[in-house]
Structures are given as C-alpha cells and as structure tokens.
Amino acid sequence: MLLIDNATLYTPTQCYKPGRLLIAEGRILAVGTPEQVSAPAGTPVLDAQDLIVTPGWLELQINGGFGFDFTENPTTIWEVARQLPRYGVTAFLPTIVTSPLSQVEAALETWKAGPPPDFRGATPLGWHIEGPFLNPGRKGAHNPAYLQLPNPSAVEGWRPDQGVRLVTLAPELPGAEAVIHYLVSQGVRVSAGHSLATYEQALHAFSLGVTYGTHLFNAMPPLEHRAPGLAGALLTHPDLTVGLIADGIHVHPAMVALAWRAKGPHRLTLVTDAMAALGMPPGEYRLGDLEVRVDATSVRLPDGTLAGSLLSLDTAMRNLMAFSGCTLAEALCTVTSTPAAVLGLEDRGYLRPGYRADLVLLSVTHEVVITLIGGEPVFGNEKVAERLQRMGRG
Numbered sequence: 221m222l223l224i225d226n227a228t229l230y231t232p233t234q235c236y237k238p239g240r241l242l243i244a245e246g247r248i249l250a251v252g253t254p255e256q257v258s259a260p261a262g263t264p265v266l267d268a269q270d271l272i273v274t275p276g277w278l279e280l281q282i283n284g285g286f287g288f289d290f291t292e293n294p295t296t297i298w299e300v301a302r303q304l305p306r307y308g309v310t311a312f313l314p315t316i317v318t319s320p321l322s323q324v325e326a327a328l329e330t331w332k333a334g335p336p337p338d339f340r341g342a343t344p345l346g347w348h349i350e351g352p353f354l355n356p357g358r359k360g361a362h363n364p365a366y367l368q369l370p371n372p373s374a375v376e377g378w379r380p381d382q383g384v385r386l387v388t389l390a391p392e393l394p395g396a397e398a399v400i401h402y403l404v405s406q407g408v409r410v411s412a413g414h415s416l417a418t419y420e421q422a423l424h425a426f427s428l429g430v431t432y433g434t435h436l437f438n439a440m441p442p443l444e445h446r447a448p449g450l451a452g453a454l455l456t457h458p459d460l461t462v463g464l465i466a467d468g469i470h471v472h473p474a475m476v477a478l479a480w481r482a483k484g485p486h487r488l489t490l491v492t493d494a495m496a497a498l499g500m501p502p503g504e505y506r507l508g509d510l511e512v513r514v515d516a517t518s519v520r521l522p523d524g525t526l527a528g529s530l531l532s533l534d535t536a537m538r539n540l541m542a543f544s545g546c547t548l549a550e551a552l553c554t555v556t557s558t559p560a561a562v563l564g565l566e567d568r569g570y571l572r573p574g575y576r577a578d579l580v581l582l583s584v585t586h587e588v589v590i591t592l593i594g595g596e597p598v599f600g601n602e603k604v605a606e607r608l609q610r611m612g613r614g
Contacts, residue, residue, distance in 0.1 A: 221242070221243070221244040221249075221259065221260070221263050221264070222242075222243050222244070222263070222264050222265075222266060222595060223240060223241070223242050223257075223259040223263050223264070223265045223266070224240065224241040224242075224243070224265075224266045224268050224273060224579075225238075225240050225254070225265050225266065225267060225268060226238050226267055226268050226269040227239045227240070227241065227268035227269075227271055227272070227273040227581075228268075228271070228272045228273065229241060229251060229272075229273045229571060230272060230273070230274050230275075230548070230549055230552050230571075231251065231275070231570055231571040231572070232274060232275060232549055232552035232553050232556050232557055232570070232571075233549070233553070233557065233570070235549060236251070236252055236253055238253070238254060239251070239252065239253060239254075239273070240252065240253065240254050240256070240257035241257070241273060241571065241579070242257055242258075242259050242263075243577040243579075243595045244595070245595070246576065246577050246594035246595045246596075247574060247575065247576060247577055247595070248571060248572060248573055248574065248575050248576075248577050249573060250573060251571045251572065251573065264608055265608070266604060266607050266608055267607045267608075268581060268607070270583070270584060271581045271582065271583065271589060271590075272548070272581065272582040272583075272584070272586070273571070273579055273580070273581050273582075274308075274552050274556060274571075274579070274580045274581075274582065275552075275556040275557070275568070275569055275570055275571050275575075275578065275579065275580070276308075276309075276310025276311060276556070276568065276576070276578025276579060276580055276591070276592075276593065277307075277308040277309050277310060277533055277534075277555040277556060277580055278309075278310070278311050278312065278345075278489075278555060278556065278559035278560060278563075278565075278568065278569065279304070279309045279311075279312035279313065279342075279491065279492060279533055279555075279559075280312070280313050280348060280386065280463060280489055280491050280559050280562065280563075281313065281315050281348055281350070281434070281435070281463055281491040281492065281493050282300075282304075282312055282313070282314065282315055282491075282492055282493070282494050282498075283314075283315050283316075283317060283493065283494065283495040283496070283507060283528050284296065284300060284314075284494070284495050284496040284498070284507075285300045285303065285304070285494055285495070285496065285497075285498035285499055285500075286299065286300055286303050286496075286498060286499045286500060287496055287497075287500055287505075288300050288496055289495065289496040289505070289506050289507060289508065290314045290315065290316055290327070291316045291317050291319050291323065291327075291507070291508040291509075292506055292508065292509065294314075294316065294323070294326055294327035294330040294331075295330050297314045297330065297331070297344050298335050298336055298339055298341070298344075300314070301335075301339070301341035301342045301343070301344055302339070302340065302341035302342075303341070303499065304341065304342040305341060305342055305588075305591035305593065305598045305599035306588060306591070306599050307532040307533050307534045307535075307588060308533055308534050308555070308580040308582075308588045308591060309342045309533055309591075310342050310343065310568075310578035310579075310580070310591060310593050311342055311343040311344075311345050311568060311578065312342050312343070312344060312345065313344070313345055313346060313347060313348040313385055313386055313563075314327075314331075314344050314347055314348070315347070315348040315349075315350050315493075316347055316348075316349055316350065317350050317351055317361070317362055317363075317507065317508045318350070318351030318352040318354060318359075318362035318363055318366045318367055318508065319351070319352070319363070319366055319508055319509070320366055321352070321374060324347075324349060327347055327383070328347065328382055328383040328384065331344060331346060331347060331383035332382065332383055340593075340596070340598050341593070341598060342593065342598075343593070345385055345563065345565075346380055346383045346384060346385035346386075347383050347384055347385060347386075348385065348386040348387075348388070349378075349384060349386070349387045349388070350362075350387075350388040350413070350414070350434065351366070351367065351388065351389075351414070352366050352367050352368050353367075353368065353369065353370040353387075353389035353390060353393060353395075353396065353399065354367055354388070354389065354390050354413070354414035354415070354439075355390040355392065355393060355414055355415050355416045357416050358390070358414045358415055358416055358439045358440060358441075359414060359439075360414060360438070360439045360525060360526070360527070361507055361510060361512070361521055361525055361526070361527035361528065362414065362508075363508060363509060363510055369393055369394055369395050370389060370393055370394070370395035370396040370398070370399040371395055371399070372395075372398045372399055372402045374399075375387070375399055375402060375403060376402075378403060378406060378408055379406035379407055379408060380406075380407050380408065384403075384406075384408050385408065385409060385563060386408070386409045386410075386411060386432070386562075386563070387403055387408055387409070387410055387411065388411045388412070388413040388414065388434040389410065389411075389412070389413070389415075390412070390413070390414055390415035390416070390417065391412050391415060391417055391421060391422065391424075391425030391428075391430055392415060392416060392417040392418070392421045392425075396425070397428060400425065400428045400429055400430060401428065401429070403429075404428070404429035407564075409431060409432055409562060409563060409564075410429060410430045410431065410432070411430065411431075411432035411433060411434045411463075412425055412430050412432070412433050412434065412450055412454070413433065413434025413435065413439055413440070414434070414439040414440075415439070415440050415450050416440075416441060416449075416450075417440075417449065417450045417453075418447070418449060418450075419447070419448045419449055419450075419452055419453050422449070422450045422453035422454070423453055423457070426453070426457055426459070426460060430460075431459070431460065431461065431562070432460070432461050432462070432463065432562055433450070433454040433460060433461070433462040433463065434463055435463050435464065435465050435470065435491065435493055436451065436454055436455075436462040436463065436464050436471070436479055437451055437464075437470075437471050437475060437479075438465065438470050438471070438526070443455070455478075455479065455482040455483065456482070458487075460487065461483070461487045461488065461489060461558065461561070461562050462479065462483055462487065462488055462489070463489050463490075463491040464476065464479055464488055464489070464490060464491065465491060465492065465493050465529055465531065465536070466490055466531075466536045466539040466540045466543060467492075467529050467530075467531040467535075467536065467539065468539060468543070469517060469518050469526070469529070470493070470526060470529060473539075473542075473543040474543075476539070476540065476543040476544060477543055477544045477545070480540070480543075480544035480546060481544075484550075485546070485549075485550040485551070485553035485554060485558065486553060486557075486558055486561075487558070488554050488558065489554050489555070489558050489559045489562060490533060490536040490537060490540060490551075490554045490555050491536075492529055492531040492532060492533055492536055493528050493529050493531070494528060494529050494530065494531055494532065495507050495512070495519055495527065495528030495529070495530075497512075497514040497519060497530055498529075498530055498531075498532065499532075500514075502514045502515050502516055505519070507519070507527050507528055510527065512527040512528070514530065517530065518530065533555060534586070534587070534588050536555075537551050537552070537554070537555055537586070538586055540554065541586075548586065556569045556570070557569040557570055576594065577592060577594055577595035578592065578593050578594065579591070579592040580592075581600070588600075589603055590603050590604055
C-alpha cells in the first residue's frame with residue numbers, strides 16, 4: 221500500500237489540489253482531497269509536494285527507439301518498453317510498418333510469448349499494424365515492394381487476444397471494405413491512413429467501422445477547400461478520433477492549432493511515430509528494411525521523405541500546449557483518457573478506484589519526474605526514495 225500526498229491530481233477530467241491517492245496491489249483504492257482519502261497507520265507516504273500526478277500515458281504509434289526497430293526485430297519491444305517510462309509512457313502499441321506478413325506473424329508471436337522474467341517497464345498492449353494495405357500514392361517511408369491490396373484471408377485470426385489492436389489501411393483500395401468488416405467484427409480498431417481517399421470514400425469507411433485516423437495530415441492529400449479529402453473528413457466528423465504528431469516538423473504549429481480547435485481533447489490523441497533513433501545521436505538507422513538518415517531534429521529517407529520522428533510523448537504534450545494554447549488538463553486527455561477510449565480500455569486512462577495504478581508525476585514545468593506502473597516505480601526511483609524518506613512511514 222502507498223499513499224501519495226500533497227499532490228496536484230489530474231484525473232484528468234477533475235483536479236484535486238491538494239490531492240491524495242491511495243494504491244494497493246497495483247490498483248487505485250481511493251482518489252480525492254485529504255478529507256476524502258485516508259490510509260491505515262504505517263502506510264508508506266510519498267510526498268508529492270510541487271508535483272502533478274496524472275494517469276499513465278498511452279502511446280498508440282511508435283516504431284522503436286533507443287537503437288531498436290520493431291519491424292526489423294519484434295523481440296526488441298521489451299527493451300524499448302523498459303526505457304519508455306522516462307517519457308511518461310506506461311502502455312503502448314508497438315507499431316510494425318509494411319513488411320512481409322510473415323514478419324507480422326513473428327511480431328504477434330513475440331507479444332503472445334510475453335515479457336522476459338525480469339521485465340519492468342511500459343506494457344505493450346498489442347500491435348499497431350501499419351500496412352501493408354496502404355495506397356502506393358501515399359506510401360511515405362513504407363517499402364513499396366511489400367504493399368498489397370486488402371484481402372480478408374491475409375488478416376484471418378487478427379484480433380486483440382492474438383496481439384492485434386489497431387490496423388491502419390487505405391479505405392479506398394479494392395477489398396478494403398471486406399477487411400474492415402472482418403477486423404471490426406473481431407474487436408480490432410481500424411484506422412484510415414496512407415490514403416488517397418476522397419471525402420466521400422472516407423465517410424463511407426467511417427460508416428463501416430473505421431474510427432481513427434493515423435497521423436492526421438501526414439501521408440494523405442493536403443486539406444483543400446474544394447476537395448477536403450480524408451483530412452477534411454477526419455477533422456469534421458464528430459465521432460472520429462485522430463492521431464497527431466506534434467513535433468512542429470510533421471505538422472506546422474498552426475495546423476496543430478487548427479486540429480485542436482476541430483477535435484479537442486476527447487477526439488485527438490498525441491502520437492510520436494518515433495523510430496529507432498529516439499533517445500539516440502544523429503546518424504544512420506533503419507525503419508523496417510529501409511535506411512534512414514537522422515539529424516538533430518528529423519528522420520528522412522535519402523530523397524527527403526519524412527520517416528518517423530525523434531519525438532517523445534512528453535515533448536509532444538508540451539508542444540501541443542505551446543502550439544494550441546490548451547490547458548494542461550486538456551493536453552493530458554490526449555495521452556490518457558482519449559487513447560484509452562480509442563482502444564476501449566476499461567482500467568486505464570483515468571485516476572479512479574479500481575483502475576491500474578499506472579501514474580506519471582510531473583514537475584511544475586511538466587517534465588517527467590517519477591513514473592509508476594502497477595504502483596511500482598519504474599522511473600525516478602531515487603526521487604521516490606528521497607521523498608519517502610523525507611515524509612517518513614506513517
């Protein structure tokens with residue numbers, strides 16, 4: 221059992237200042253004001269004075285990090301997961317880009333095998349499979365040699381309990397309708413992306429069960445006033461949620477602000493689309509089987525095409541606030557409750573009794589100080605020890 225005291229708590233839809241949070245056996249027992257939350261004598265107390273406590277953060281699109289590429293070697297999800305809590309990430313969808321379907325099967329087997337015995341880190345919730353059913357005209361950094369038309373037989377057995385949570389496809393391609401029907405029937409979330417869909421084709425896809433848009437504005441035609449296309453459909457449809465890469469490179473800050481005004485905190489999720497060079501120095505890296513070049517700010521193919529990012533989720537959240545003028549509470553929804561809703565998760569994304577004790581403790585400047593997963597510190601252990609010692613035990 222652990223009592224977090226003297227905190228500013230964002231649930232994220234409510235704020236308690238000062239707030240208290242009681243956790244035990246990996247779950248939240250109580251959350252509220254000091255008058256509402258008490259703990260048995262002798263309970264360890266973590267002093268969160270001058271800290272902001274939020275639900276754990278969820279990342280829906282990340283290709284790798286720290287020198288590891290998930291498509292090239294799916295087993296590296298566990299190595300990356302160990303290090304993601306430094307950015308506030310407590311659960312994520314490792315993303316595999318267009319590759320032979322045999323590589324997708326290897327990725328699913330890796331996830332089903334589970335973590336190594338000594339694992340402590342962010343939880344891979346299943347895979348985001350981005351491709352191979354993408355439009356060649358908006359392939360981005362996906363290898364065209366492996367692109368193919370949607371085919372229901374190719375996705376047979378894809379469902380959450382087998383490791384498939386989210387699939388990005390181009391809904392205008394022949395065969396896409398049947399694949400969307402199948403995946404939706406299996407409980408898989410389907411996203412539109414890397415697409416040349418018209419506005420009307422996008423709306424039809426939404427009626428079939430597409431509920432998400434992959435990295436809004438990127439790998440789709442530009443927003444045009446006479447032909448709004450997929451971007452316009454995603455921005456204006458009230459029920460569609462979008463992912464957005466808020467690094468100021470993939471999307472201009474003014475367009476981030478536009479997306480924010482159109483979608484708001486409950487229909488926008490921040491994603492990084494980060495790749496192997498996350499947390500690493502500039503140089504040459506891989507995205508799938510393609511060579512990419514990394515400078516101080518971006519990742520590109522030799523022809524200049526953007527190929528993932530170097531963005532971390534905490535930086536993305538601070539950027540969103542700077543670009544759009546939104547509040548911290550609003551920004552937090554985009555990495556907590558809203559991505560949880562996209563995936564239909566019932567015990568993540570909020571600070572509520574019974575929910576997982578996945579927590580992020582931020583400084584007043586919104587830097588990650590401590591990350592707990594299942595009530596256990598996985599980042600900032602020295603800060604935890606320091607604050608427990610200062611408060612005493614009881």
